[in-house]
Amino acid sequence: MADMTLTATPALEGYDRTIGTMRLAERTSLSLVSMAIPLDGEGRAATAVRKHLHAELPPATGSTLSSDGSCRIIQTAADQYMAIFEHHNDAFTDLLTNALDGAVYVTDQSDVWVGLSLTGPDAVDALERLCPIDLHDSNFPVGASARTVMEHMGTIILRTGQHDYLLLSARSSAGSFLHAVETSVRYTQP
């Protein structure tokens, strides 16, 4: 056993800032686990997810919340979903792999993405400088999710509350992504 230990460094070193009425913060504790549905395995996968995550598989642009609120599931591609856990656990992937017992193919994505939460009454004003998705209530209600591109960076956007959004983008370009979102907030705050 090695006598050294590794410490985790958040992609944005835990960035958390309030700009005007808006709060922009890195989500350092999320666990993101991709679940791909085996060919012809939709039924089994849905049952397994219902049993172990206590949630339904959502439609393409929506999301579902587990009954205890600890896990939200979004669809990220055809036959591919992502479980977003509020609290990080290094062993989540193994746990899920075992729990779901081959009903889905599991890939840990926690370190692939950087998570930013954007909260405040002017969130849409800031996001419309970045986000091609129509964020109007009628099109993007609370719980809606979409994959899109913001400032040339692939992004998953999830509306988690009336004025709350979770943005996921590639970890390697986290600095550029933060700059893009922060610039939008600064430009739209009085």
Add this chain to the structure above:
Amino acid sequence: MTHRIDGGLIDRSQTLKFTFNGKRMDGHPGDTLASALLANGQRLVGRSFKYHRPRGIFSAGSEEPNALVQLRTRAAQEPNTRATMAELFDGLSATSQNHRGSLEFDLMAINDMMSPFLSAGFYYKTFMWPAKFWEKLYEPVIRASAGLGRLSGREDPDVYDHGFLHCDVLVIGAGPAGLSAALAAGRAGARVILADEDFRLGGRLNAETYEVDGMPGADWAAQTVAELQAMDNVRLLPRTTVYGAYDHGIYGALERMTDHLPDAGGKPRQVLWRIYSRHAILCAGATERSMAFGNNDRPGVMLAGAVRTYANRFGVTPGKQVAVFTNNDDGWRTAHDLSARGVRVTAVIDSRAGVTHTLDGARIETGSAIVDTKGRKGLNWITLPNGIRIEADCLAVSGGWSPNVHLTCHQRGRPVWRDDLAAFVPGADLPVGMRVAGAANGDMTLAAALKTGRETANTVAKDLGLTPSRKAAPKAEDEPSDITAFWHVGGTKSRAWVDLQNDVTTKDIKQSHQEGFRSVEHLKRYTTLGMATDQGKTANVLGLAILAEASGKTIPETGTTIFRPPYTPVPIGAFAGRARGKDFRPTRLTPSHKWASENGASFVETGMWMRAEWFTRPGEKGWRDSVDREVEMTRNSVGICDVTTLGKIDIQGRDAAEFLNRIYSNAFAKLPVGKVRYGLMLREDGYAYDDGTTARLSETHFVMTTTTANAVLVFRNMEFARQCLWPDLDVHLISTTDGWAQFAVAGPNSRRLLEKVVDDFDLSNDAFPFMACAELTICGSTSARLFRISFSGELAYELAVPARFGDSLIRVLMEAGEEFDAVPYGLEALGVMRIEKGHAAGNELNGQTTAAQLGLGRMVSKKKDSIGSVLSERSEMNRDDDLRLVGFRPADREARLDAGAHFFTKGDTPSLETDQGWMTSVAYSPSLGHSIGLGFIKRGDQRMGEIVRAHDPIRDKDTEVEIVSPHFIDPEGERQRG
């Protein structure tokens, strides 16, 4: 303020200070720069494009051809700004443009005297002799004289932004039709965006004296705007020009966010919106046009509707003695409105005979015209055909109104002519989802505009499944709007101007026709009619009519040019948005970036990645010192390199192995769990396009690495294959490139170093041989993946941990490696070592080379089908005398090799016919002590030891090189297997 009159929609309680050419002037909130200049008696505002004739404000809107000024100062200076669209603010600074010397005494005005030599297309006919003078003298002089404003030449200090908006209904233009449409759509519950280029919504309602619903039109507009503003489903975009209609209901719009503020406060000056609409209602109104008569370009000659606008909206009279020249009823409205405001109207000249309008105190001439004007820097007199001269310092001209059909043409829609309006209206072929209402559609009266706006919006509402509001429609009366087409006054020797911005005269158009440029498209290009910043908004129809007359055709027979985006100029800065400087594109950082920055790394861009190219240590005099040291220390002990940038693709599924077998040219189906294999990918055409390693972590789970450059391409191609070629396979792909921090640990001491890091894992050669892989834990409990692969040719591993531990891992590895004198190495040392080892990289896998050429012919399996395997069998790709990748070393070991040099047999004259191949990669090998290279040469594998010429005409070098094995170091691979 000598030209202010009562009334208007300006706030006289506040005074705004501004300067024009350094002269201090006053204005009020609600003024444009143009109205404020007129209020201060400034008639001369610029010089014309070609002849440098004095010019004044001509219009009151975005159609302005003359009053282009430079706004703001120093780096923020913006040329060619229309004074008619610049909202006045305190401290505004404007200067006139296109003159040498002062505005009043422009030295270039000599051009006006040389006008016989500068007619349409003069540059095709003159300055032809002597020929050598063109490039040395004529062209530089013409270029120096051309153009209007000047750029500052400095970096623009303002910021710009982009954005995305969505709506059910985009209403373009907030005049009577637009307001009526937005009101109806908004009341029906549609999501509405109402955009208008003006800072005050209302369009002509703010410029006229008509009533709507029993109140002044401007009051109705303000009331309507207030109602719309209170609706949650309506978004108002004043100061916003919808400049282009694009596919699928997408519109481009430029919002001038802070142009009207003295200080933008760090906020974007302008925002370029992409508006996604389900429906659009174009309510762009109409633009008045002039008539051509002698010297009709003098400062003081203006469009009649504009003169009325300045009086009614801005409380300014452009002249103290105003004459009106019209061919329609609208010109009379100007005369009546001015007279009602106490402005002296000296004469009304109507080209129509038998008109019965009257105006007390004014000379009325019907069936008449104006043949000439006088007043060098401002109008003094007009002359009638009978020679009578009438005093006037302002002449209001109305040649009729042209519907603003521009956006209807943006997808090749062609307008159609209406004789009753003497104007083009939108044709039937509109952009998808677009409807047109109001004057833009030829409904020229106020009542008609209000009505069609509302009706169109109600139709759209029904299409959207909404119920139109039952609230009463706004009421107004149809004003007189008769017109009899009249284009130009003949029989005068004076030049009559058609396009003020481009100095195109009636004579130019006729001459163009005489010289054979008879198509309207040719006319435009030959004369420049309708070009430049105003795109001929006031000139096109007039020019067309004169061409039609010259050719003896009707206007419909003559045809028209159509319009493309943008409707009005859009600054390049707005197109760029915030994408400038280091924010031009995203930057990707490796997990060890921070550590590398702290440890002397120099970074290089590889795609979007910033990669350490070398780590400078104190005392090193150049990059070669650092790179040589990194190579030597790695080969002698151990080096560590961040290889996170390599693409990583997680591949899972029951058929994952079969899938890989079809993707790679070599066999993968039987790769054992716990093993890694090098793989080669071919394109469908049989050429090699990427390589890498793939590890099998379980029966159904593989991890692929790709080259950094092709990570996205490979993923995309594999996803295509998965979804479209073989949907019957159970396989899933997901990119994990960013998820793992991966470090190459290479060199004879790499195993000993890693043994200090791994948790209870046997790294011995027997337990974990070359090309093994494993999932394990390191440093106590951190999950990791270990691959025994080598790009350097040394005993080497690649160790991966979740990216969040990447920074920590490089620090731990360096600390653990201290006892071995471990060294970080960068991209250059990595390159040197792979060249020494003879590994192909991007320079060799350039998309034009085959597996056989790369020396990897045996990796294209004949026992299975894979992408590209069939076409790789083509005979031309398998010739024995084809190129082969080999090594090169200089015959004179002191010589330095250069990539890009071409090979020639000794004694041959370098030419395409004798070309034998080219050098792809070179490096100085610190291990060998001389320069080495890789390259393709014909039959290279059969020519070992032969001396050939490496000829480099670009560097003017010729070096004798010896063909050798590409494996300069450890050709048997003993080190990496050790």
